[in-house]
Amino acid sequence: MKALVYEGPGKKSWREMPTPRIQRPTDAIVRIDTTTICGTDLHILKGDVPAVKPGRILGHEGVGVITEVGSSVTTLALGDNVILSCIKSCGHCLFCKQGLFAHCLGDEGAVGIGWVFGHLIDGTQAEFVRVPYAETSVHKLPARVTNQQGVLLSDILPTGFEIGVQYGRTKPGDVVAVIGAGPIGLSVIMTAGLCGASKIISIDIDANRIAEAQKFGATDGVNSGQADWKKQVLALTDGWGVDVAVEAAGLPTTFDMATQIVRPGGNVANVGVHGKSVELRPQDLWIHNNLRERVGEPLARRCETG
Numbered sequence: 001m002k003a004l005v006y007e008g009p010g011k012k013s014w015r016e017m018p019t020p021r022i023q024r025p026t027d028a029i030v031r032i033d034t035t036t037i038c039g040t041d042l043h044i045l046k047g048d049v050p051a052v053k054p055g056r057i058l059g060h061e062g063v064g065v066i067t068e069v070g071s072s073v074t075t076l077a078l079g080d081n082v083i084l085s086c087i088k089s090c091g092h093c094l095f096c097k098q099g100l101f102a103h104c105l106g107d108e109g110a111v112g113i114g115w116v117f118g119h120l121i122d123g124t125q126a127e128f129v130r131v132p133y134a135e136t137s138v139h140k141l142p143a144r145v146t147n148q149q150g151v152l153l154s155d156i157l158p159t160g161f162e163i164g165v166q167y168g169r170t171k172p173g174d175v176v177a178v179i180g181a182g183p184i185g186l187s188v189i190m191t192a193g194l195c196g197a198s199k200i201i202s203i204d205i206d207a208n209r210i211a212e213a214q215k216f217g218a219t220d221g222v223n224s225g226q227a228d229w230k231k232q233v234l235a236l237t238d239g240w241g242v243d244v245a246v247e248a249a250g251l252p253t254t255f256d257m258a259t260q261i262v263r264p265g266g267n268v269a270n271v272g273v274h275g276k277s278v279e280l281r282p283q284d285l286w287i288h289n290n291l292r293e294r295v296g297e298p299l300a301r302r303c304e305t306g
């Protein structure tokens, strides 16, 4: 089969790879129909995620058709069209039972790490993928949902909502600023209204992305390439800053920006994957702010489609 393979920082190739086979009774093989490129794949390609070794098939999002199931799989059948969660779930461990699938203790990839596709085991940017713990790691796609819509539920949309909007503790009336208007930032923007955001400010260095963000629900846009960007953001609040600042780019500078614009008592939600150290500056922030900061990996189960 053909697959997109990581060959080391800055290098990838579309090449012939062995077609995956069932290895454990709980596996399924899925023929990928639809997949996407996540900002995290871009981080991997920059060398920001050293756990990904050369030779790894990339990708952790996908919709496809089941072509083979292991001997203990009873609730999935050949021909089922399924969404793959980017997060594995054995369904039995302590953390799966608590709904903390991102920390699943199943030993596929690594114990305690839920994100394994395109990271610790081969991923979805391929013609076929082996899905461990298939019964508890895929969702059948209802006929009324297209594959292109469904694939957004593998990672991007639930991640934006859960890590950005929910971890940001967004509440009715809040002003939410979203730094980075890639697919993740746009998902935060799209779903912030579900928790009652009254104003959603999209911040990016790319004017086109800021303009796109308005189609997804941003009420305002600020270009952080401009020297007075912070003043512009504060002018959109009562001068004290935003209630929720969501970091959705994964850079030291964008994390720092989030801490600069959040109001006293506000929340910073960090969605970005960071390849370099980020600085939380308590020496400056303590007197100005008592912000709360949350980071995370999606549980990828909150936006069920069934």
Ligand SMILES: NC(=O)c1ccc[n+]([C@@H]2O[C@H](COP(=O)([O-])OP(=O)(O)OC[C@H]3O[C@@H](n4cnc5c(N)ncnc54)[C@H](O)[C@@H]3O)[C@@H](O)[C@H]2O)c1
Pocket: 037, 038, 039, 040, 041, 042, 043, 155, 156, 159, 163, 179, 180, 181, 182, 183, 184, 185, 203, 204, 205, 206, 209, 224, 248, 249, 250, 251, 253, 254, 270, 271, 272, 273, 274, 296, 297, 298
């Ligand atoms: N926590 C998780 O589980 C999880 C899941 C998926 C993605 N992510 C991470 O979320 C982040 C965003 O993903 P994406 O797919 O939207 O990426 P993306 O690369 O498409 O988007 C990033 C955006 O940030 C903007 N940006 C860059 N520098 C900026 C600056 N100085 N000021 C303002 N904007 C700036 C870029 O112009 C771009 O629009 C990535 O770090 C990705 O790894 C995390």
Ligand SMILES: [Zn+2]
Pocket: 038, 039, 040, 041, 060, 086, 155, 156
């Ligand atoms: Zn992702």
Ligand SMILES: [Zn+2]
Pocket: 089, 090, 091, 092, 093, 094, 095, 096, 103, 104, 105, 106
């Ligand atoms: Zn588990």
